[in-house]
Amino acid sequence: MSLLPVEQALQQVLQHAAEQPALTSERVTLAEALGRVLANPVISAHDVPPWDNSAMDGYALNSSDLPQALQHGLPVSQRITAGMAPQPLQPGTCARIFTGAPIPAGADTVEMQENVELLECGLAKLAKPLKAGANVRPQGQDIRLGDQLFAGGARLRAQDLGVIASAGVTEVNCVRRLRVAVVSTGDELVEPGLPLAAGQIYNSNRYTLQGLLQGLDVEISDAGILPDEPEQTRHELLRLAANADLIISSGGVSVGEADFLGQILREQGQLTLWKLAIKPGKPFTLARVGETPVIGLPGNPAAVLVTFLLLVRPWLLRRQGVQDCAPLSLPVASGFAWERAGNRDEYLRARLEQGRLVLAGNQSSGVLSSASAASGLLLIPAGQTVEPGQLLEFLPFNGLLD
Numbered sequence: 041m042s043l044l045p046v047e048q049a050l051q052q053v054l055q056h057a058a059e060q061p062a063l064t065s066e067r068v069t070l071a072e073a074l075g076r077v078l079a080n081p082v083i084s085a086h087d088v089p090p091w092d093n094s095a096m097d098g099y100a101l102n103s104s105d106l107p108q109a110l111q112h113g114l115p116v117s118q119r120i121t122a123g124m125a126p127q128p129l130q131p132g133t134c135a136r137i138f139t140g141a142p143i144p145a146g147a148d149t150v151e152m153q154e155n156v157e158l159l160e161c162g163l164a165k166l167a168k169p170l171k172a173g174a175n176v177r178p179q180g181q182d183i184r185l186g187d188q189l190f191a192g193g194a195r196l197r198a199q200d201l202g203v204i205a206s207a208g209v210t211e212v213n214c215v216r217r218l219r220v221a222v223v224s225t226g227d228e229l230v231e232p233g234l235p236l237a238a239g240q241i242y243n244s245n246r247y248t249l250q251g252l253l254q255g256l257d258v259e260i261s262d263a264g265i266l267p268d269e270p271e272q273t274r275h276e277l278l279r280l281a282a283n284a285d286l287i288i289s290s291g292g293v294s295v296g297e298a299d300f301l302g303q304i305l306r307e308q309g310q311l312t313l314w315k316l317a318i319k320p321g322k323p324f325t326l327a328r329v330g331e332t333p334v335i336g337l338p339g340n341p342a343a344v345l346v347t348f349l350l351l352v353r354p355w356l357l358r359r360q361g362v363q364d365c366a367p368l369s370l371p372v373a374s375g376f377a378w379e380r381a382g383n384r385d386e387y388l389r390a391r392l393e394q395g396r397l398v399l400a401g402n403q404s405s406g407v408l409s410s411a412s413a414a415s416g417l418l419l420i421p422a423g424q425t426v427e428p429g430q431l432l433e434f435l436p437f438n439g440l441l442d
């Protein structure tokens with residue numbers, strides 16, 4: 041059986057997510073909207089800033105008085121701090137003003153106080169010529185009343201919440217949170233905290249997956265560990281399917297005799313993807329139990345991380361209506377040589393050292409500590425070797441994990 045290239049798999053994953061039934065939406069206060077996806081556009085209810093204001097601590101004047109201010113100085117007729125509603129500026133005078141304070145009617149220019157001399161007679165005199173309109177931040181410079189701030193499908197980041205707040209909007213309409221069930225499979229698994237018997241290992245995928253999902257602000261239901269036993273696996277999948285938008289499992293999708301999960305998903309007849317040209321992560325499986333999508337991740341801990349970031353995260357984002365969901369990747373020079381061309385796209389755990397990519401440790405799919413030593417994944421495309429200095433695609437975790 042030939043392996044499906046990762047790019048094609050991603051297209052199919054996105055298509056699959058887009059074909060799911062529409063999600064309902066709910067009102068969300070700004071304080072709770074970080075990481076949520078907008079169901080509708082957000083429109084500004086105000087100009088930002090709402091009035092012309094000063095960019096400097098200094099003196100506001102009318103530009104027609106600039107020659108007088110430079111030659112003799114102007115009397116100071118009022119003092120305006122941020123938060124005040126100023127009087128109109130008396131002609132032929134200037135106003136003491138502070139950063140963020142409204143420009144009074146009749147003024148159009150501000151000089152910073154460092155360039156103004158306050159004479160003994162009380163006049164404020166400019167130390168050097170000044171351009172008309174200087175140091176004024178005009179009304180609506182940032183945002184105009186009625187502007188669309190964000191389209192539906194935008195995923196809100198910290199600065200986006202600030203933009204929405206600056207425009208006076210307190211609540212936004214977001215798609216409801218996705219419900220994601222997580223299950224770890226394997227007779228060998230034990231939860232950390234319990235003693236290890238012979239042949240057992242601690243369940244690490246559960247924690248990796250929970251952490252990855254928390255970063256995407258979904259509702260997680262954790263179904264714990266399932267033994268390698270077909271009846272129980274089938275029963276548990278059906279139970280989870282009743283109340284989840286997606287089931288994510290780890291383990292049991294390869295060809296081993298105890299890999300029941302893959303067998304059950306295949307036997308349900310609803311298999312969309314299986315066996316990708318990706319290392320780690322080859323037996324990545326996208327299927328359905330009843331109407332509920334199931335993503336079967338390979339059990340190897342590094343395969344879980346890589347396939348989640350490359351394929352599950354995009355599925356979850358697109359399912360919520362996000363358009364731009366492919367991982368960010370940047371060209372960076374390799375600091376190492378790679379002589380073995382493989383038959384799968386290989387995603388290696390790597391980090392930047394002095395502007396070049398170096399491998400972060402053992403790249404076995406069973407080794408996870410190298411992922412902790414890495415700051416991202418680098419791609420060596422199938423069939424390629426690499427020389428030092430060659431540009432490689434680097435996918436920083438910082439761009440992937442938020």
Ligand SMILES: Nc1nc2c(c(=O)[nH]1)N[C@H]1C(S)=C(S)[C@@H](COP(=O)(O)OP(=O)(O)OC[C@H]3O[C@@H](n4cnc5c(N)ncnc54)[C@H](O)[C@@H]3O)O[C@H]1N2
Pocket residue numbers: 224225226228229241242243244245246290291292293294295296299320321322323337338339340341343405406
């Ligand atoms: N004959 C073949 N054998 C294998 C192939 C193949 O093509 N032919 N593919 C290999 C590849 S590639 C991968 S990846 C793995 C995938 O295996 P499964 O998805 O069936 O996963 P398991 O066999 O259940 O487990 C694999 C490995 O990962 C450990 N594991 C599982 N769950 C956890 C967990 N929650 N926490 C920590 N570690 C976990 C498990 O103990 C195994 O060591 O198949 C290869 N074999």
Ligand code: MOO
Pocket residue numbers: 318319320321322323338340342343405406
């Ligand atoms: O595809 Mo597997 O994760 O390399 O060992």
Ligand SMILES: [Mg+2]
Pocket residue numbers: 291292293294295296299
């Ligand atoms: Mg297996």
